[in-house]
Amino acid sequence: MAIENLRCKECGATYPLGAQYACERCFGPLEATYDHSHLAGGDVAELKRRIQAGPQNIWRYSDFLPLVEGPPGPSSRRTSRVGLPAGCTPLIKADRLAEALGLKEVWVKNDAANPTHSFKDRVVAVAAARARELGFEALACASTGNLAGAVAAYGAALGMESYVFIPADLEEQKVIAAGVYGANLVAVEGNYDQVNRLCTELAAEKPWAFVNINLRPYYAEGSKTLAFEIAEQLGFELPDRCVVPIASGSLFTKLAKGFAEWRELGLVSGELPVMNGAQAAGCAPVATAFAEGKEYCTPVKPQTIAKSLAIGDPADGPYALDVARQSGGSVEAVSEEEIVEGIALLARTTGIFTETAGGVATAVLAKLARSGEIDPEERVVLLITGEGLKTLEAAKGTVQTVRIQPKVASLEEALAAKAAC
Amino acid sequence: MAVTVKLPVQLRPAAGGAAEATVEGATVGEALRNLFALYPELQARIAEGDGTLRRFVNVYVGGEDIRFLEGEATPLEDGAELTILPAVAGG
Numbered sequence: 001m002a003i004e005n006l007r008c009k010e011c012g013a014t015y016p017l018g019a020q021y022a023c024e025r026c027f028g029p030l031e032a033t034y035d036h037s038h039l040a041g042g043d044v045a046e047l048k049r050r051i052q053a054g055p056q057n058i059w060r061y062s063d064f065l066p067l068v069e070g071p072p073g074p075s076s077r078r079t080s081r082v083g084l085p086a087g088c089t090p091l092i093k094a095d096r097l098a099e100a101l102g103l104k105e106v107w108v109k110n111d112a113a114n115p116t117h118s119f120k121d122r123v124v125a126v127a128a129a130r131a132r133e134l135g136f137e138a139l140a141c142a143s144t145g146n147l148a149g150a151v152a153a154y155g156a157a158l159g160m161e162s163y164v165f166i167p168a169d170l171e172e173q174k175v176i177a178a179g180v181y182g183a184n185l186v187a188v189e190g191n192y193d194q195v196n197r198l199c200t201e202l203a204a205e206k207p208w209a210f211v212n213i214n215l216r217p218y219y220a221e222g223s224k225t226l227a228f229e230i231a232e233q234l235g236f237e238l239p240d241r242c243v244v245p246i247a248s249g250s251l252f253t254k255l256a257k258g259f260a261e262w263r264e265l266g267l268v269s270g271e272l273p274v275m276n277g278a279q280a281a282g283c284a285p286v287a288t289a290f291a292e293g294k295e296y297c298t299p300v301k302p303q304t305i306a307k308s309l310a311i312g313d314p315a316d317g318p319y320a321l322d323v324a325r326q327s328g329g330s331v332e333a334v335s336e337e338e339i340v341e342g343i344a345l346l347a348r349t350t351g352i353f354t355e356t357a358g359g360v361a362t363a364v365l366a367k368l369a370r371s372g373e374i375d376p377e378e379r380v381v382l383l384i385t386g387e388g389l390k391t392l393e394a395a396k397g398t399v400q401t402v403r404i405q406p407k408v409a410s411l412e413e414a415l416a417a418k419a420a421c
Numbered sequence: 422m423a424v425t426v427k428l429p430v431q432l433r434p435a436a437g438g439a440a441e442a443t444v445e446g447a448t449v450g451e452a453l454r455n456l457f458a459l460y461p462e463l464q465a466r467i468a469e470g471d472g473t474l475r476r477f478v479n480v481y482v483g484g485e486d487i488r489f490l491e492g493e494a495t496p497l498e499d500g501a502e503l504t505i506l507p508a509v510a511g512g
Contacts, residue, residue: 249512
């Protein structure tokens with residue numbers, strides 16, 4: 001086991017590996033720390049082989065994940081298939097998207113190809129495994145939708161009760177996609193930040209593992225597996241730039257942490273990627289703070305179709321700002337129209353149908369490419385974190401149907417009319 | 422006027438184990454100052470030396486984040502409920 005303890009990101013105080021997320025001394029967030037010095041005896045080639053011999057899911061990276069009793073991981077291939085293994089999603093070379101944007105090398109990391117169709121399966125797999133180690137019998141979460149589905153599904157797969165709290169105005173597809181797994185689904189009359197506040201209070205009262213509250217230091221580490229996979233899929237090389245949607249800022253910061261950890265160990269070489277964060281203008285506290293040169297975010301009341309990114313009070317906002325600035329990147333915001341255009345652009349050039357969050361990321365990539373911010377020679381990775389079928393309504397306006405009589409002539413007529421438009 | 426301040430589990434050891442406290446205060450800032458006078462250790466945990474709240478501390482009045490109200494100048498009615506929570510959860 002490489003994990004050592006939990007450490008406060010603000011004051012450095014350390015804590016044992018319990019279900020704790022806030023520093024008792026200063027209220028700062030706690031983060032998992034590791035000692036990797038003994039991994040594979042310090043032999044990088046051996047460490048690579050060990051990773052490559054692991055299972056086809058995130059447990060191939062269990063040396064870098066916060067589990068105490070060891071994996072479901074490389075040492076035991078059968079156990080690693082227990083539950084609902086996440087990860088090892090495709091990294092696709094998107095030449096037609098690159099061409100449309102005047103770039104040479106764009107890759108799409110399609111994390112919709114996870115068991116419940118979003119990157120949340122990675123973080124929940126890690127949180128659920130740690131929850132079992134800690135003896136919890138129930139999983140819970142505050143969710144903007146994708147997390148709800150992931151927690152409910154992992155609860156079902158592992159035989160744990162689940163309690164899922166969502167804003168009452170969530171897309172119906174996401175509500176059904178969580179409820180179907182048998183979760184205790186609670187629709188709260190309020191926005192995500194109010195759901196989160198309620199759950200923060202509940203976490204102190206209930207004996208549940210709230211994956212993104214009391215288990216957050218473990219949960220958040222799961223996002224590093226996206227960085228590991230991207231690097232491994234590029235042949236243990238780093239991309240030049242990543243474009244990533246930002247809600248709480250956790251994925252964005254952990255992605256950077258994952259790249260940095262592997263670089264430090266010598267598993268990858270070269271410069272760390274430039275990190276561009278993507279937000280919807282209707283909920284852009286991090287992009288606004290970036291533009292104003294501030295070190296912290298002022299909370300907002302979200303109003304956007306990108307509900308999976310609608311966190312008005314982003315917990316990792318200050319750290320996301322650090323990552324964007326230190327990497328030479330930025331945090332950008334795009335309009336509702338640009339989000340829908342982003343969904344259509346990705347679908348029409350790659351065959352990948354993403355939800356609104358992916359529309360936000362694609363729109364930011366397009367914006368950066370068009371403004372000349374991206375050197376055409378760069379190797380760029382676009383992170384697609386969720387599935388288009390979960391936010392069907394958003395893409396409705398991009399679709400046109402021609403209606404015909406069941407006759408050949410009727411089709412010819414309709415196609416001619418369409419071509420004339 | 423008397424208001425109730427609900428304390429998060431992380432702060433209870435600094436308040437003699439209490440889950441809530443009743444203090445006087447016409448504004449959030451005044452209520453917090455009176456809370457700190459009652460439990461001096463609390464101040465060191467969630468505020469800087471000059472009394473301003475640390476950036477990972479959220480305060481709510483009747484469930485609404487004070488940053489959407491008037492911050493520490495937010496007026497309080499008799500019997501109001503203040504909640505202090507760590508800002509690091511969620512997402």
